[in-house]
Amino acid sequence: MSNQAITLNTLKKMKHSGEKITCLTAYDASFAKVLEDAGVEILLVGDSLGMVIQGHDSTLPVSINDMIYHTANVRRGSPNAFIMADMPFMSYANVEQTLKNAGRIMKQGGAQMVKLEGGAPFVERVKQLVDHGIPVCAHLGLMPQTVHKLGGYRVQGRDDNSAQKIADEAQAMQDAGADMLLLECIPAELGKKVTKLLDIPVIGIGAGPDCDAQVLVLQDVLGISQGHHPKFHRNFLEAADSIEAAVAMYVQAVKSGEYPAAEHCY
Numbered sequence: 310m311s312n313q314a315i316t317l318n319t320l321k322k323m324k325h326s327g328e329k330i331t332c333l334t335a336y337d338a339s340f341a342k343v344l345e346d347a348g349v350e351i352l353l354v355g356d357s358l359g360m361v362i363q364g365h366d367s368t369l370p371v372s373i374n375d376m377i378y379h380t381a382n383v384r385r386g387s388p389n390a391f392i393m394a395d396m397p398f399m400s401y402a403n404v405e406q407t408l409k410n411a412g413r414i415m416k417q418g419g420a421q422m423v424k425l426e427g428g429a430p431f432v433e434r435v436k437q438l439v440d441h442g443i444p445v446c447a448h449l450g451l452m453p454q455t456v457h458k459l460g461g462y463r464v465q466g467r468d469d470n471s472a473q474k475i476a477d478e479a480q481a482m483q484d485a486g487a488d489m490l491l492l493e494c495i496p497a498e499l500g501k502k503v504t505k506l507l508d509i510p511v512i513g514i515g516a517g518p519d520c521d522a523q524v525l526v527l528q529d530v531l532g533i534s535q536g537h538h539p540k541f542h543r544n545f546l547e548a549a550d551s552i553e554a555a556v557a558m559y560v561q562a563v564k565s566g567e568y569p570a571a572e573h574c575y
């Protein structure tokens with residue numbers, strides 16, 4: 310349990326010292342407190358809330374007001390964890406809209422960072438956010454907001470060209486000033502390569518054990534999510550006797566390198 314406020318500097322130091330960083334999604338004050346008490350450094354108010362809280366079959370219906378509402382709840386429950394909030398689908402369609410909506414997430418929600426899905430076409434938007442003092446996490450690999458374009462939730466970066474594109478876009482995002490990167494559903498080898506390439510912390514979900522940080526959706530960790538379970542899914546509550554113990558087990562498994570194991574990787 311830590312009462313020290315986690316900042317971007319804390320997370321950057323952890324990357325450079327080799328200490329694994331833990332991240333879980335949170336959408337409300339009660340769970341945010343449980344996660345903070347267990348020592349989870351980053352709470353991600355993900356637009357996955359559209360699926361696990363609102364019951365939609367994708368993240369697309371989530372609004373900017375939904376994100377602000379849930380981020381503010383999480384901030385009240387967890388004064389010390391580092392809070393990152395997703396910019397929902399079509400809330401960053403141009404620079405002006407991106408600045409306006411990211412500003413609202415920071416001011417009204419109390420987030421310390423915004424996350425947006427996208428690579429090269431979003432470089433200017435990332436630069437503008439950074440110029441206005443808003444820390445950014447760029448989400449690459451599988452980008453769930455593009456599910457209909459992709460034709461499903463599929464592993465990305467399997468062939469040489471698409472793997473190189475992800476690595477190049479990761480570098481471009483760091484060069485644009487992004488302070489963090491999130492990689493979803495890519496081969497473990499590519500996760501390792503990008504993590505080594507960048508100076509900023511790299512969070513993985515289904516991106517192998519070598520990323521600086523791991524994230525999972527809280528409902529997956531507690532075994533209460535519906536529908537298809539991807540390979541990286543692990544129900545920690547199965548082997549624990551309380552929610553608090555399951556979260557503590559997740560933290561311990563990430564810190565020790567026990568999670569993700571080979572069976573969770575592509």
Ligand code: KIV
Nearest residue numbers: 334355356357514524
């Ligand atoms: O929305 C979310 O929870 C996410 C994670 C799955 C990485 O972006």
